[in-house]
Amino acid sequence: MNYRPLxxxxxxxLSKMAVFMYFPMILAFYYHSFGGMEFLASIIIxxxxxxxxxxxxxxxNRSHLGVKEMFMLTTGVWILASLFAALPFVFIEHISYSDAxxxxxxxxxxxGSTVLHGLDTMHPSILLWRSILQWLGGVGFIVMGVxxxxxxxVGGMRLFQTESSDWSDKSASKTRRVALDxxxxxVSLTVCCFIGYRFAGMENFDAVNHAMTTISTGGYSxxxxxxxxxxxxxxWNAVIFMFLGGLPFLxxxxxxxxxxxxxxxxxxxxxxxxxxVICCSLSLTLYLVFTDxxxxxxxxxxxxxxxxxxxxxxxxxxDDFITWGDFSVLIFSGLLFTGACSGSTAGGIKIFRxxxxxxxxxxxxMLLMHPHALFPQKYNNRKVSDEILRSLVAFVIAYMTTxxxxxxLLTLFGAHSMVALSASITAVSNVGPGLVESIGPSGNFAxxxxxxxxxxxxxxxxxxxxxxxxxVMLTRHFWRR
Amino acid sequence: MNYRPLxxxxxxxLSKMAVFMYFPMILAFYYHSFGGMEFLASIIIxxxxxxxxxxxxxxxNRSHLGVKEMFMLTTGVWILASLFAALPFVFIEHISYSDAxxxxxxxxxxxGSTVLHGLDTMHPSILLWRSILQWLGGVGFIVMGVxxxxxxxVGGMRLFQTESSDWSDKSASKTRRVALDxxxxxVSLTVCCFIGYRFAGMENFDAVNHAMTTISTGGYSxxxxxxxxxxxxxxWNAVIFMFLGGLPFLxxxxxxxxxxxxxxxxxxxxxxxxxxVICCSLSLTLYLVFTDxxxxxxxxxxxxxxxxxxxxxxxxxxDDFITWGDFSVLIFSGLLFTGACSGSTAGGIKIFRxxxxxxxxxxxxMLLMHPHALFPQKYNNRKVSDEILRSLVAFVIAYMTTxxxxxxLLTLFGAHSMVALSASITAVSNVGPGLVESIGPSGNFAxxxxxxxxxxxxxxxxxxxxxxxxxVMLTRHFWRR
Ligand SMILES: [K+]
Ligand SMILES: [K+]
Numbered sequence: 021m022n023y024r025p026l027x028x029x030x031x032x033x034l035s036k037m038a039v040f041m042y043f044p045m046i047l048a049f050y051y052h053s054f055g056g057m058e059f060l061a062s063i064i065i066x067x068x069x070x071x072x073x074x075x076x077x078x079x080x081n082r083s084h085l086g087v088k089e090m091f092m093l094t095t096g097v098w099i100l101a102s103l104f105a106a107l108p109f110v111f112i113e114h115i116s117y118s119d120a121x122x123x124x125x126x127x128x129x130x131x132g133s134t135v136l137h138g139l140d141t142m143h144p145s146i147l148l149w150r151s152i153l154q155w156l157g158g159v160g161f162i163v164m165g166v167x168x169x170x171x172x173x174v175g176g177m178r179l180f181q182t183e184s185s186d187w188s189d190k191s192a193s194k195t196r197r198v199a200l201d202x203x204x205x206x207v208s209l210t211v212c213c214f215i216g217y218r219f220a221g222m223e224n225f226d227a228v229n230h231a232m233t234t235i236s237t238g239g240y241s242x243x244x245x246x247x248x249x250x251x252x253x254x255x256w257n258a259v260i261f262m263f264l265g266g267l268p269f270l271x272x273x274x275x276x277x278x279x280x281x282x283x284x285x286x287x288x289x290x291x292x293x294x295x296x297v298i299c300c301s302l303s304l305t306l307y308l309v310f311t312d313x314x315x316x317x318x319x320x321x322x323x324x325x326x327x328x329x330x331x332x333x334x335x336x337x338x339d340d341f342i343t344w345g346d347f348s349v350l351i352f353s354g355l356l357f358t359g360a361c362s363g364s365t366a367g368g369i370k371i372f373r374x375x376x377x378x379x380x381x382x383x384x385x386m387l388l389m390h391p392h393a394l395f396p397q398k399y400n401n402r403k404v405s406d407e408i409l410r411s412l413v414a415f416v417i418a419y420m421t422t423x424x425x426x427x428x429l430l431t432l433f434g435a436h437s438m439v440a441l442s443a444s445i446t447a448v449s450n451v452g453p454g455l456v457e458s459i460g461p462s463g464n465f466a467x468x469x470x471x472x473x474x475x476x477x478x479x480x481x482x483x484x485x486x487x488x489x490x491x492v493m494l495t496r497h498f499w500r501r
Numbered sequence: 502m503n504y505r506p507l508x509x510x511x512x513x514x515l516s517k518m519a520v521f522m523y524f525p526m527i528l529a530f531y532y533h534s535f536g537g538m539e540f541l542a543s544i545i546i547x548x549x550x551x552x553x554x555x556x557x558x559x560x561x562n563r564s565h566l567g568v569k570e571m572f573m574l575t576t577g578v579w580i581l582a583s584l585f586a587a588l589p590f591v592f593i594e595h596i597s598y599s600d601a602x603x604x605x606x607x608x609x610x611x612x613g614s615t616v617l618h619g620l621d622t623m624h625p626s627i628l629l630w631r632s633i634l635q636w637l638g639g640v641g642f643i644v645m646g647v648x649x650x651x652x653x654x655v656g657g658m659r660l661f662q663t664e665s666s667d668w669s670d671k672s673a674s675k676t677r678r679v680a681l682d683x684x685x686x687x688v689s690l691t692v693c694c695f696i697g698y699r700f701a702g703m704e705n706f707d708a709v710n711h712a713m714t715t716i717s718t719g720g721y722s723x724x725x726x727x728x729x730x731x732x733x734x735x736x737w738n739a740v741i742f743m744f745l746g747g748l749p750f751l752x753x754x755x756x757x758x759x760x761x762x763x764x765x766x767x768x769x770x771x772x773x774x775x776x777x778v779i780c781c782s783l784s785l786t787l788y789l790v791f792t793d794x795x796x797x798x799x800x801x802x803x804x805x806x807x808x809x810x811x812x813x814x815x816x817x818x819x820d821d822f823i824t825w826g827d828f829s830v831l832i833f834s835g836l837l838f839t840g841a842c843s844g845s846t847a848g849g850i851k852i853f854r855x856x857x858x859x860x861x862x863x864x865x866x867m868l869l870m871h872p873h874a875l876f877p878q879k880y881n882n883r884k885v886s887d888e889i890l891r892s893l894v895a896f897v898i899a900y901m902t903t904x905x906x907x908x909x910l911l912t913l914f915g916a917h918s919m920v921a922l923s924a925s926i927t928a929v930s931n932v933g934p935g936l937v938e939s940i941g942p943s944g945n946f947a948x949x950x951x952x953x954x955x956x957x958x959x960x961x962x963x964x965x966x967x968x969x970x971x972x973v974m975l976t977r978h979f980w981r982r
Binding site: 087088091172346347349350353354377378380381382383384385386387388389390391406409410411413414417418421424427428431432435436437440488491492495497498 | 568569572653827828830831834835858859861862863864865866867868869870871872887890891892894895898899902905908909912913916917918921922969972973976978979
């Protein structure tokens with residue numbers, strides 16, 4: 021195994037990350053609030069580490085990367101970067117390194133589970149750093165999901181490889197151009213979201229933070245009350261931009277280039293996503309109204325907000341939906357797995373996998389009735405080959421296995437089985453809050469023992485990297501010469 | 502759709518079933534206990550219905566059955582037969598028809614969930630009838646699983662179609678011979694199990710009943726305390742015959758014909774089944790001992806018994822394992838889905854599907870590292886074709902969907918979400934007791950509202966018929982001309 025590319029890229033990433041540490045530092049110094057010196061220390065350490073990694077990496081020719089190196093790189097960079105991104109939490113919040121790493125991984129994977137209490141009175145510098153982590157993680161994973169994962173053929177993502185013919189030649193310059201396009205759309209959406217929040221009455225600081233954590237479907241907030249702290253208009257603004265964050269960014273780009281909604285309307289995945297949001301919101305609204313829990317207007321707002329928040333794996337809290345009753349708990353349990361569209365900032369299993377699964381079921385039922393007929397399976401007018409199906413099935417098996425193993429470990433470390441299950445699902449799906457009170461929308465992960473936090477951190481990263489990218493490194497064969 | 506074959510076969514089945522009603526009737530008259538006249542009434546009604554159905558069926562040529570008729574027949578016969586088999590429960594126990602149908606379906610599908618209280622003081626005739634239902638259901642489903650389902654290619658079962666070359670020509674006489682072989686092995690095992698129970702100190706009546714419900718992996722008992730009412734030797738006898746009931750009967754036959762354990766040892770599915778039993782029993786034993794709940798000998802007995810009872814979907818209770826703690830609840834939650842071997846009396850997803858799933862995962866991980874290598878997927882030295890894989894995946898999707906829909910419906914009918922989920926899983930997997938206290942090993946399904954019982958009855962039948970056999974009838978296309 022050649023570790024030099026890993027060190028080199030990590031060095032590059034750390035040097036970029038240190039630059040983003042300047043923002044909270046400047047904020048702290050400018051407003052004479054706490055954290056300036058601590059961020060300065062983190063920046064110096066990160067820069068030094070960056071130099072060491074670049075030195076260890078030496079001259080690296082990117083085109084010489086083998087498949088194993090690609091996997092190691094994809095996983096390793098995020099872990100190594102998180103090790104340093106965790107420093108400000110240790111220095112400023114005086115929490116253990118395990119807690120700090122959990123908070124960082126939860127941020128950078130846009131999961132949004134937290135171990136910190138008292139957000140409303142927290143130093144602005146650290147709040148900003150949390151939001152920046154999610155914002156960076158969000159765009160980082162879209163670019164990876166578009167530029168790397170389809171080529172590794174992880175979990176049936178080759179379906180999207182030939183989406184645009186531009187992609188088949190893998191040329192570095194074209195990859196760079198698409199990455200820039202994505203960044204441009206991402207920044208534009210963040211700015212629009214910020215303006216929306218300002219218009220809805222948020223302060224500048226809150227609006228900046230929530231804009232970053234909304235579009236990245238991360239879900240970190242500046243208030244323990246999460247979105248409950250803000251106006252109803254802000255809730256609707258969040259709904260719009262969480263939804264946009266759950267769309268495939270390549271299609272958003274095409275739609276903007278063509279100045280038409282066509283590419284969005286016509287996409288099977290987006291259609292499924294929209295239908296699911298509408299169906300779930302509608303049934304929840306009816307349930308909330310007919311069980312006399314809320315007025316129509318509140319019921320609609322709360323339903324739509326929470327459904328979009330969970331499907332897009334944002335995990336913003338607004339009223340504790342666990343208390344709404346068994347029916348809503350079931351709906352949200354299902355949505356925890358769903359995720360939004362592939363190629364977005366959302367985690368989870370993703371809509372297209374469910375669509376392919378149900379079209380397969382339909383095909384097999386037809387085949388039972390007409391054993392000798394031919395029913396080619398298609399998705400978005402493209403044939404679903406046997407290889408894609410196998411790779412997709414392997415993804416789901418690995419997904420469920422990851423959740424099962426994580427649940428078992430958390431239980432052995434002392435958690436109640438339902439807490440363990442809920443925490444594992446929400447981590448692997450990158451949603452954030454669990455469906456059990458202690459770790460729910462109003463709960464917190466601080467009480468879990470340190471080993472559980474490391475397990476969940478790995479789970480979040482696995483979920484974010486489409487499981488198999490990490491799972492492949494857990495096989496013996498991977499480490500054999 | 503041609504309904505005449507359905508009526509004809511139902512008529513035949515009802516006439517056979519009426520014969521089995523003679524046993525509890527004779528028992529009641531002989532011991533002057535209650536139920537004789539009620540069974541006589543049931544027999545008369547069933548015989549009359551049988552005649553009517555035979556008349557409606559008229560002359561039927563079996564070879565003219567279309568695929569749709571086969572599906573209708575496979576599902577319809579069990580429903581129509583259960584409608585009449587439920588009569589004794591209404592007449593003798595004076596329960597509602599919904600309850601009686603639930604109890605019957607639970608019996609005949611070898612699920613073993615019950616709505617009846619006070620088994621220890623119940624009329625022997627009705628206890629015997631419950632056991633007979635499970636015994637008949639058990640052998641009926643093995644024969645179906647061997648003779649019909651593989652030809653319908655339901656859920657990847659074509660894997661087993663060519664198991665013995667005898668099967669490829671579908672000739673009716675050979676089918677009949679294999680069916681007779683199965684019946685012979687089934688009866689022999691029942692007799693051996695009976696002798697074992699007698700040897701372990703059971704009374705004749707208890708031994709007969711438990712022999713029938715052990716080998717059929719049904720799990721009905723003659724005591725509210727289930728197996729807890731009997732000796733430790735009886736527990737070990739149950740373990741042996743539950744395990745045997747979970748083996749593929751075709752291989753049992755071959756093993757007996759060849760007078761060698763070879764066919765059993767060499768089978769990948771049996772190996773996986775045995776390994777799973779050993780691993781789970783071992784970890785549970787260690788857990789029970791190290792948490793100071795039981796002595797070593799009790800821990801081993803309770804672990805092995807309950808693991809085998811749940812994996813083989815028998816569902817005999819012995820000590821309430823829900824109270825053993827979170828780790829064991831998790832283990833049993835997993836085992837609820839597993840099921841034993843295909844071609845046995847057990848329900849559930851079945852071991853071979855998990856084995857193929859994990860070998861697929863392994864293959865895909867290898868493929869990620871070596872994108873251009875060829876890794877043919879094999880099972881038991883037979884190639885797992887893409888069609889088998891698709892059909893297997895469709896099965897699992899349909900399985901999970903059935904559980905989800907059933908859970909949602911039960912919740913809407915007022916059940917707590919965990920009760921609804923647990924009841925749905927245990928019904929569709931044909932296990933019997935749930936993992937929630939109210940419906941657990943010491944609980945009872947009587948408190949559920951009538952609509953929930955109908956939903957669960959359908960769930961049990963779907964689980965028993967490998968889901969897709971019934972699901973195909975829920976499509977619009979099936980009913981179109
Ligand atoms: K999130
Ligand atoms: K059972």
